[in-house]
Amino acid sequence: MIVVLLNVYLAVLFCLVKFRIVPFNLFWKVSPVLVLLLLLVGLFIPMGWGAPQGTALTVRNSVAIVPDVSGEVIEVPVIANTTLKEGDVLFRIDPVPFKAKVDALQAQLDLAQLRLSETTRLKETGAGRAFDAEQSQAEVNQLQAQLVGAKWDLDKTIVRAPADGYVTNLALRKGARVSSLPVAPVMAFIDTTDTIIGVEVPQINARYIEVGQPVEATFKYMPGKVYPGKVEGVLQAVSAGQARVSGTAVTPDSIQSAPMVVRIKLDDAEFARKLPAGSVGTAAIFTDHVGAAHVIRKVLLRQVAITNYLNPF
Incomplete structure (x- = not known):
């Protein structure tokens, strides 16, 4: 750009000299150099910060997809580099063992609730101990908490997209066994929100x-x-300006x-x-x-x- 402006000035100067509007003396001969310095110092160098x-x-943002539960993958409906909405299914883990645990806990909870009703009735009639009723209540509470956790595990067998985006470099296939370890992500999800x-x-x-x-x-x-x-x-x-936690003394680096x-x-x-x-x-x-x-x-x-x-x- 500075070359363009300087050439424009030279063309104007040539016309002025050609039509004898200005004399072609020493000042006008060195004026292109002065104009070049003026453009550099007054415009192009300040343009750097202006x-x-x-x-x-x-x-x-890339999200490393790690399932919350471990198990065998039974379905991968997602297609790599295809737009997904938040909540779309990425893959499914075999839910059978998790469903079995939910059913078992539900059966235990039903029995515990029946026992609680019996011990409570006996306590109210004076034929039973208050401790037995309290123990039955604690057992019911414990099983209810375990059932909530089991249902959460069952729900997490369906892994969904955390946001709008797409999966890239997809290698996960049906039959693969995935782990809930954070060091073993199974796919990379690119967030486009x-x-x-x-x-x-x-x-x-x-x-x-x-x-x-x-x-x-x-x-x-x-x-x-x-x-x-x-x-x-x-x-x-x-x-370069970040101080990292370390057990060693400062190691000088070349400052750039x-x-x-x-x-x-x-x-x-x-x-x-x-x-x-x-x-x-x-x-x-x-x-x-x-x-x-x-x-x-x-x-x-x-x-x-x-x-x-x-x-x-």
Whole structure:
């Protein structure tokens, strides 16, 4: 862009000299250099913090699906990379042993309740002890609690989608045995209810960024188009500044200026929802400073959007 502006100035200067509007003296000969320095110092360098630009990355929350009960899988109705709604069935575990436990506890509870009614009647007539009635009540309470847990286990034999999204890299099949151990997830569920778009901005350009400022972004997934949005927040930490719990003394690392991450939200919610996880692009944030540079940044961003047709990197 600075080359374009400088060439425009040279063309205007040529016309002024050609038609003898200005004399071609030493000042006008060195004026292109002065204009170049003026553009650099007065516009393009301040544009870095007035309208910072950085690489954008689309991220989605991934949920490791671990069943709450162990058993043999009898059905996997889900199809990989197919849109699912919250509550849709992912897979089913054989419910027979869990149903048998519920039936057994229900039978014990019925008997305990019958015994409780008998001991209570005997106590009221003076023919029985109060302790026997209290013991029967405790047994009923215990069985009721066990029955609630057994029914919960039975219900968890049907594993459902935790949110709107899709399952990716699906390898689970009927006949596989799954475990409730948290270290053994059986599938990865991608949550599409919230689209996270982060923009990397160099630290020297991040000082004027605030929540609510306008944003424009273009993605290689959709070349040639620019999408408006707003700043949702500025992440207040990067891994280089994180103190980890350890039993050793501080181990010095080479200190580098890691970029800050700014989270943005696109105005087009439907397009944001369709963005695949891992989609990359370029985004520009328009702060309240160096307003004259905003137009140039918009032009530069649209140049990037057009070159996305050709540039795969």
